[in-house]
Amino acid sequence: MSKRGPVAVAALLAGWLLTPCAAWAQTPFIPYFGKNQIRYDNFRWQIYTTDHFEIYYYPELEQHLERVAGYAESAYQHVSAELKYDLAFKIPLILFKTSSEFQQQNVIPGAAQEGVQAFAEPTRYRIVMPIDEPPDRLYHTIVHELTHQFEFDIIPTSLIRRNVPLWVNEGLSDYMAGDWVPIDLMTVRDAAVADIVPKMTELEGYANVGNVRMVYNLGHALFEFVESRWGKEGIRQFLFSLRKSVIGGGEDAYMEAFRLSPEEFDQEFDKYLKDRFKPFRDKERPADYGRNLAPNPEKSRFVGAYSIEPSPSGDLIAMAVGNRRDRELDIVLVSSKDGSIIRNLTNEFDQDKGFEFIIQPGMRFNTVPWLSWGPAGDRLAYFVRREKWRTLILQNVLTRGIEQRVELREVDDPESPDISPDGTKVVFAALQGGVGDIYVVDLETRALTNLTKDAFADSGPTWAPDGRSIVYVARVSGNEKLFRLDLASGQKTQITFGTHDDSAAQFLDDDTLVFSSTAIDPAKPVDAAMARNGNVHNIWTLGLKTGQLRQYTDALGGNTSPVVLQTGKQEPRIAFVSYYKGEWELHTLDRREPLATAATSDFGAPGPIIDFQAPLSHTLIADNKRRKGAFEKLFLDGRPPLNVGVTSSGDVFGGSAVTFSDVLGDKQMSMYAASISQYRTLAFSFFNAARRFNYSVQGFSQTQFFYGALEGVFYDPIYSSLIAADRDLAVATRTVRGGTAFGIWPIDRYRRVELFGGLLQYREEFNDPSLQTYSEQYQSQQFGRQLFRSGTYIPLGVNYVQETTVFREFGPLAGNTMRLSYEVSPNIGSTLGRQTGDVDARYYLRLGGTGLLALRAKAFRSFGDAPDFMYFGGNSEMRGYQYLEFIGSQAGFLNAELRFPFIEAMLTPLGVLGGVRGVLFADMGGASFGGQPFTWLSTRSELYTPVVGVNQSNLGTLTPVFGPPTRVDGLRLVDARASYGIGLETFALGFPVHFDWAWRTLLNKPWEDLRFAAEGGSSAFRKPRFAVWIGYDF
Known part of the structure; x- marks a missing residue:
């Protein structure tokens, strides 16, 4: 990758653009909506083939094609001759006219940020770049990026490629370009004279230096050192020794190539730099x-x-x-x-x-x-x-x-x-x-x-x-x-x-x-x-x-x-x-x-201006031009990602995806597979991002689980103690099969409108057949209809998404996020009907450097002949309560968190690990079904008759035991629930792990003594609960 300037470019968070509608609530382990990658221009791609390249271009830059083809072939001959190595394939060279158009590329969304001059992609050996530099600089950039492809082929790209130091890849590429920009040479000269040259054999990544170009420049100087000491053959020997070291089977690359230990190599390089820049020691500081x-x-x-x-x-x-x-x-x-x-x-x-x-x-x-x-x-x-x-x-x-x-x-x-x-x-x-x-x-x-x-x-x-x-x-x-x-x-x-x-x-x-x-x-x-x-x-x-x-x-x-x-x-x-x-x-x-x-x-004096000429010229061959096919060259798009999560109830989530995309990344075909507990999701999708209006079609089969442990809704309250004793008795599943189509119009980088429609087959039922049969009878008696649904929907809807969140490595830091959704499923023939509104709004107020106040409000309402329902609880939604404990067609919850750094970093025998962050939190929420009485909170004085126990007859009949009516006063949550507590978060293997201690509350202890008299009153209800879960903060 070539960078235009010395200031570091921030890394971007990547995620799935689209998931099946129903999957989002089940797997909120990465609960962000994402900013937009906008394709402002409509590129009409064509392909021009040379001896060593397939050049992708569009008509607006065709006037530059012959010149750039000459630069590319010249660069190939130069790098190949220097390394005495040939590639067995043609390099896809994807050209954009300007950097603003280059930043719209979809090969690696987000990679072409401001300050990035070009990049080489290692999996499919693509080079992506604009051509808006002066001719000599453009040629050097092509040499730089092409050298990367030689490096990726010499040292195979895979998981183990991470062991190749960044300075090797970038330094060799700059060395091959053979040109020192004055500001780049300045940084090396300064480091040598000021005695701040790091140990190169231990240098990883950007090494936390303020000037990211320093890694490029020191690597460039190092390969000049190798050439001065061992000649160009020494460079080739080092590369192939590094190959052996990386893939296994070889000794230390420095010892094999130079007969020097890493420590001796660092000492020799440091001495070389000091000697090289010795004449500048007495210059002005x-x-x-x-x-x-x-x-x-x-x-x-x-x-x-x-x-x-x-x-x-x-x-x-x-x-x-x-x-x-x-x-x-x-x-x-x-x-x-x-x-x-x-x-x-x-x-x-x-x-x-x-x-x-x-x-x-x-x-x-x-x-x-x-x-x-x-x-x-x-x-x-x-x-x-x-x-x-x-x-x-x-x-x-x-x-x-x-x-x-x-x-x-x-x-x-x-x-x-x-x-x-x-x-x-x-x-x-x-x-x-x-x-x-x-x-x-x-x-x-x-x-x-x-x-x-x-x-x-x-x-x-x-x-x-x-x-x-x-x-x-x-x-x-x-x-x-x-x-x-x-x-x-x-x-x-x-x-x-x-x-x-x-x-x-x-x-x-x-x-x-x-x-x-x-x-x-x-x-x-x-x-x-x-x-x-x-x-x-x-x-x-x-x-x-x-x-x-x-x-x-x-x-x-x-x-x-x-x-x-x-x-x-x-x-x-x-x-x-x-x-x-x-x-x-x-x-x-x-x-x-x-x-x-x-x-x-x-x-000097005014004279003829000599334009840059590449070593090799090129003459366009018209027969080598062709229009790019719509689905030409679909390949596996990198290594499949791995998503991992663990709920606060211990259910393990795992998922991955295999994506095939065309060479430009504009069209993607994906297969997504995930599992939580033993319940699986399988989805196939096609996504087209070639223009500003994106669209996707998906087919999927998804089974989710939830807990139908809702007394007075799915079963008589007298059975609540039995269900409470074994919550797994109330496990129910929702199986959805069908297809959806999405259309996405990005308003700007932070806002978009999504249109969707589909044909979905639903089936919801308890895992226990006897409970399912009983629950059907009970639901009919109470509501005159079934809350669990089996049938077909034709959902049509619109989403408005806004994401202005500023992220850091630990998650959100500032900004806001909002998703407003409305869906209608009309009754057409035998299909089921419903209307659903869903609001998810978040606000992040930064406090100090990395502290923040995070607020979230989630509201859901569905109505019609066969309304939808939402289930939530546990994780970051309602801590202190069971995972997915709350369920209803009218639901919502509020979260407030004060997040702050606790330990910035930890020095362990394994090295420096991620820090620990603390959180003070408060949650409040509730859910109900239509026709079910629900009161969020009350301050009214009233008499309440508590249930203090349950008697079971010889025939097994359960009868509630009531206590004396008691007057209740003061502010209290009636059907809603709340909790508060403290937590710690750290990262393990790249995944955020949470340790939460939560206390449940209804904001009124006498009311809790009455409401939960059978379970031990407020002392049992407010008993602290500890949970561990893996997933990202909202």
């Missing part, structure tokens, strides 16, 4: 520039100063920072004098402000600006993601209110806004047709204009103080160079030259630009080691009239994002971001004497 004005991560929740923008007065600096508490980017205002935090402009979660997240540029990261102040100093501009598109936000810095939202649907991936000197326009960089240009939008008319209209990747624009020209960055001949655009004439002039990279510039005054550049003083001889290991961003200025360049820093890590800090009557200062020891700091610099001076002509 951030402390040489004075105080760090970025937020202190030890004293605040904020980390890093990724991008900065000063206010027009120079008193404040707006800064994009990482918020460790919210795990989002935030924009804070800090004092330019002492760095104190004045205000967080984007506090709390971004979705509460109407967008998903704040945009950060891709691989350019902070070499281009992210923010822009208005000339009046009262508002700030930045880009955010909302649905498919990015939106320009203009926010009032005084009130935090968003004054203007400009949705830019005509272009893709807009970034780097800059407000004009008069405050009426915003210039920015964006893509159209996969090509990057500079655009300007009028804030009043919303008119959008393409200013550059060329074939180069343009970025990082800034207005001249007079508003007559714009300076921007264009990638030409493989390097980032500065250009100036005259707005009146449209003339573009290149103003920096050379084979180094220049970043976005700011005007220091009317005639002087300040920017960062990887240039080296041309007057000094270039040391080979410095040139190879440098590419260091430093602060430079350029006089536009004279062409004079001045270098002001000579950093160890790198200095980027230079801005102009006004200081009143004094000469402006330069503020910039500096990287050291894995952190981004904010420093300022007085304009002192330059370290070096040069003329722009010393680095």
Whole structure:
């Protein structure tokens, strides 16, 4: 996988999109409804075949097909030659025109998040990527992802593939791409000189480093180390030794490949890095520039100063920072004098402000600006993601209110806004047709204009103080160079030259630009080691009239994002971001004497622009094109998942699914099997996600169990003591067979409407034949009909689902969830009729870092000739009561939980295990059938005659024994029930395990003494009950 920027991407929770209607209440072990994966565009897929690839594309990017095919075949020849290995199959290469379209892919839903450049899927060897990068960068990305497929084939993918360190896969892929981005090389140079290189043989995953690119970069450097020590054959030997080690049968990979122990290998690599970057030890460090004005991560929740923008007065600096508490980017205002935090402009979660997240540029990261102040100093501009598109936000810095939202649907991936000197326009960089240009939008008319209209990747624009020209960055001949655009004439002039990279510039005054550049003083001889290991961003200025360049820093890590800090009557200062020891700091610099001076002509002069050419060219063959078939290439879609749960009554739930999907993941055929206790569910489904409107058809057979232990409904109350003594006597089953069809329309990422219909055959009965016969007679006497149903329904209905929940590894943290459902089953011929309404609403109020108050309300009502009924109890629904103890056609319950961290992590002999969370809970609920008297609670004073026992005659007849009538006063639950208690939760083998201690209550002890007199009164009723269950929190 290639990542566009250094900021980590959050992991997503995955789950089933659809389950049979009746299955949901029976298996609420993953009780979330999920956010929407929306297909905004209709892709008309076609296939083009080359020697080593099957390229999937659509007509809108056909003009790029020949070029990309050449890149892909060139990449194959390169990787194959380096590894001396060939693949025995053609690689499916799935192309999207832009990253916003790439993020709609269904190969691995959710994998193409913001910041992910492309990914390689290991099971079916698919590569999925957009083609919106500059040509040379696109070629390197293809090499990177193709290398993954070679790795997956050399080291077989299976459960044991988890033993392959991430740095091996990502590092080798970056090594094969053969290109160091300056910011990536900076992180390795910094780690070597600062002596923070981890032990690579022990490095797992992302190793909890703040910069996820560090794992990629250290792996890249490690394979360069292996090549320098053992040659390319050493790399191949290591891969095949690792293969043996992973699949079993081989000795340690390091010993077999290099004759070194893991400890010796780590020592040799560490020494290699220190020697390689030794010439940089005496370079400038951030402390040489004075105080760090970025937020202190030890004293605040904020980390890093990724991008900065000063206010027009120079008193404040707006800064994009990482918020460790919210795990989002935030924009804070800090004092330019002492760095104190004045205000967080984007506090709390971004979705509460109407967008998903704040945009950060891709691989350019902070070499281009992210923010822009208005000339009046009262508002700030930045880009955010909302649905498919990015939106320009203009926010009032005084009130935090968003004054203007400009949705830019005509272009893709807009970034780097800059407000004009008069405050009426915003210039920015964006893509159209996969090509990057500079655009300007009028804030009043919303008119959008393409200013550059060329074939180069343009970025990082800034207005001249007079508003007559714009300076921007264009990638030409493989390097980032500065250009100036005259707005009146449209003339573009290149103003920096050379084979180094220049970043976005700011005007220091009317005639002087300040920017960062990887240039080296041309007057000094270039040391080979410095040139190879440098590419260091430093602060430079350029006089536009004279062409004079001045270098002001000579950093160890790198200095980027230079801005102009006004200081009143004094000469402006330069503020910039500096990287050291894995952190981004904010420093300022007085304009002192330059370290070096040069003329722009010393680095070169205008000349022919050389476009990138891949090693191999490709000529399209028309006969190799074809339209993709609707069900072409259905394959097993990865390893079947395993779902496990245990109810509070000890019933074990297990389930899995086998899914076959087409190569694009748009069409899926699944078989789902599950069992709880001995009762089974088997379902077959087809799901089509090729367009925004999704649909599914299912056929299933499902048997669920519940407890018909409801006195006065299914049997006479005099038998309650017998049923209570052996609850299994009241086990009943519901068997449903039939088919359903769903249609799903996502309104936005958080809301959707679901339409459904079906034909279902029901059969409900007690397992005990004698109880079934007796219960049928009793139900007829009491209700004039059977509550248990046998017959056919034709359900038609609609669901409204809303899911804004913010999740963490332990479950929900903030937001809300709601599902409103209405179903009608009409009487058609002999079919049964009913109408059913179902509401499930939840709200999560965050308290502190990971604490929260969780509230849930569930209500159910069904009526008609043969109404449905709901059963619940136990688990997280009604703790302290039996599992599925409550049943009725009119039912509901309320839950309130205070969840808090108890132990963040546990160090055990097995390693660091998941932490322990505590919970204080209160539950209340009840259920009844139509025609059955039901009172939720009462405060009325009344006489009540308790049942104090049961007498059994010689013939076995049961007769209740009544106590004296007693007056009851005060608030009390009559037919409803409640409980409260405490609990602990931890994770075992990835599954949440709950330990709950619950106390039952009717809120009135004298009433409990009367109501449960035969069972021992309130002392027995309120006796604490302990339960263990496995499943996710609601």
